[in-house]
Amino acid sequence: MIGKCARGIFGLLAVIAGLGITGGAQAQPIVGIPHDWQVNFPPSYTPLMERVASLNDLLLVIITLICIFVLALLLYAMWRFHAARNPTPTTTTHNTVLEVAWTVVPILILVVIAIPSFRLLYYGDKLAEAPVTIKVVGHQWYWSYEYPDQGNFRIESRILSEADRLKQKPNMPRMLAVDEEMVVPVGTNIRIIGTAADSMHGWTVPGFGIKKTVIPGRINEGWINVTKEGYYFGQCSQICGNNHSYMPIAVKAVAKPEFDKWVEQKKASAGLSPATDLASATAPANR
Numbered sequence: 001m002i003g004k005c006a007r008g009i010f011g012l013l014a015v016i017a018g019l020g021i022t023g024g025a026q027a028q029p030i031v032g033i034p035h036d037w038q039v040n041f042p043p044s045y046t047p048l049m050e051r052v053a054s055l056n057d058l059l060l061v062i063i064t065l066i067c068i069f070v071l072a073l074l075l076y077a078m079w080r081f082h083a084a085r086n087p088t089p090t091t092t093t094h095n096t097v098l099e100v101a102w103t104v105v106p107i108l109i110l111v112v113i114a115i116p117s118f119r120l121l122y123y124g125d126k127l128a129e130a131p132v133t134i135k136v137v138g139h140q141w142y143w144s145y146e147y148p149d150q151g152n153f154r155i156e157s158r159i160l161s162e163a164d165r166l167k168q169k170p171n172m173p174r175m176l177a178v179d180e181e182m183v184v185p186v187g188t189n190i191r192i193i194g195t196a197a198d199s200m201h202g203w204t205v206p207g208f209g210i211k212k213t214v215i216p217g218r219i220n221e222g223w224i225n226v227t228k229e230g231y232y233f234g235q236c237s238q239i240c241g242n243n244h245s246y247m248p249i250a251v252k253a254v255a256k257p258e259f260d261k262w263v264e265q266k267k268a269s270a271g272l273s274p275a276t277d278l279a280s281a282t283a284p285a286n287r
């Protein structure tokens with residue numbers, strides 16, 4: 001309702017801002033990016049983020065009603081029991097009905113909040129079936145992505161210096177552009193498993209509704225299913241040392257055939273399969 005409306009407006013602003021940024025001949029539009037004066041969540045690009053946003057809308061309504069109710073009680077008490085209007089205060093100390101009510105009603109409100117919260121937690125937790133699994137590894141201070149189902153090749157993703165960004169990828173946002181994006185197919189269930197090589201890091205992409213703390217020696221799991229082709233951005237969300245703010249997350253979502261082509265190129269360059277003519281085919285538009 002209120003949240004939805006606000007999201008709609010901010011979503012529209014994001015699209016307008018996006019148009020400004022992607023004015024050039026970009027093969028994939030930049031969709032998942034923060035924008036100036038952003039207040040609410042970014043638009044949702046996965047089923048998980050849609051549910052996160054709708055739980056947020058529900059909570060916003062509940063919180064607003066509670067705030068209005070408490071404020072109204074407060075104003076009424078100030079007016080009704082002002083010393084001039086109520087010179088002899090009551091000596092009442094207990095009221096059983098009232099005490100039961102103010103215990104039971106908050107419990108009911110918490111239950112109403114807890115049910116969708118737990119459903120959302122379990123929804124975002126694990127996938128039974130995922131045709132693609134990507135292993136995300138946080139390093140000081142870059143990300144690496146492994147594709148075990150696609151021949152087990154690995155790519156590394158590092159921030160571009162400002163000079164390199166202007167030279168190689170001027171359309172990409174400052175501080176978020178990387179040399180090599182994580183590539184995912186759209187409309188596909190993708191299992192994300194995450195760990196870290198040194199300190200803890202946080203793999204967070206707001207548009208996907210995913211925020212996984214990755215920890216050395218442990219595997220954390222989540223999933224995404226990106227609905228729209230384009231570039232999405234996030235940042236490490238766990239303080240991890242000096243260059244914590246210089247290890248952005250960039251994801252490129254492409255159609256399935258384009259993803260398969262990219263996989264073949266990566267496998268060929270990693271020597272995992274005989275080089276095919278795909279290896280010499282046109283490089284992706286962002287390279």
Ligand SMILES: [Cu+2]
Nearest residue numbers: 201202236240
């Ligand atoms: Cu980090």
